[in-house]
């Protein structure tokens with residue numbers, strides 16, 4: 630995949646869903662029996678290979694190997710990582726993964742550690758320090774997950790490897806808000822007691838809810854919890870915190886008015902590919918309101934740099950959200966809470982407009 634206009638864009642991410650199947654049942658996740666409204670499945674390894682062959686890996690792409698399921702459940706997960714490792718060699722692109730950590734066995738740990746700087750971060754979604762809370766929220770066995778995580782940390786230490794750095798993720802919601810501090814204390818103590826040197830982070834994440842009023846409640850709980858337990862962002866070693874800056878106003882991004890808000894970067898920087906090859910504009914479009922085509926019939930290049938995508942981008946630049954209606958007449962982009970990440974800068978938009986002859 631190659632084109633002039635996006636060569637200067639930073640933080641480009643192609644999301645490749647290896648599967649939408651999952652072994653957990655997290656209450657806040659849109660992974661249901663049929664997360665995309667079609668049957669569930671696994672990406673064909675040949676399709677994965679083809680996608681990587683189409684992406685210009687010299688243009689700093691992050692290959693996000695997950696979406697709505699648990700990627701490690703893919704029967705050929707190890708082989709897929711081997712393919713990625715081989716293709717990323719001598720490029721400046723890298724892999725990124727979010728996992729629930731429940732099946733992160735030693736074989737997978739060793740494979741992941743082989744990537745070095747080609748696998749800079751891995752996020753492990755935990756959300757609890759007490760097993761009962763984890764069971765309630767995620768339906769899993771916290772002790773197994775913590776054990777896998779600790780084994781990974783010991784192996785990384787033993788191999789003297791710096792990557793991947795871990796984000797120990799905790800989504801703040803009403804069921805677990807009171808144990809945020811205990812979570813941070815638990816992992817800080819573990820790192821200190823075991824001499825784990827790292828630049829890892831505890832990541833306190835905002836709960837995303839696809840309902841404006843509920844989102845406001847989630848934002849309020851997030852801001853209040855961070856403040857109550859003084860869990861603002863820090864860069865302390867060996868375990869920092871990613872949350873919000875002390876000076877940051879509450880729910881800063883959500884309160885912006887849609888007419889004034891920044892242009893959404895996703896249609897410029899973030900192609901999203903479902904396990905069966907269907908392509909859409911962003912990871913918030915889980916039921917494919919804005920589908921752009923399928924890799925069974927087209928190349929990724931033809932879809933991502935094609936006219937349909939350009940028309941969609943143009944409407945975003947001109948903030949004509951009312952024209953971006955879904956099939957049932959809903960202006961999803963207008964009401965979307967997801968436009969805040971990743972970002973696209975003014976010079977990047979200007980660069981795109983110039984390449985496309987737009988004023």
Ligand SMILES: C[S@@+](CC[C@H](N)C(=O)[O-])C[C@H]1O[C@@H](n2cnc3c(N)ncnc32)[C@H](O)[C@@H]1O
Pocket residue numbers: 651657658659660695696697698699700727728729752753754798800834835836837838
């Ligand atoms: C859908 S999961 C797939 C990857 C993997 N199964 C996991 O749990 O990490 C991708 C990410 O979305 C997060 N997530 C799920 N539901 C969320 C929500 N309502 N708000 C914010 N993040 C959410 C998960 O914790 C995870 O980090």
Ligand code: SF4
Pocket residue numbers: 651652653654655658659660696697698699729754767
């Ligand atoms: S483990 Fe990940 S994909 Fe599975 S239900 Fe939980 S958040 Fe969703």
Ligand code: SF4
Pocket residue numbers: 893894895896910911912913914961962963965966967968
């Ligand atoms: S505004 Fe939201 S729905 Fe629209 S492209 Fe951006 S992230 Fe996707």
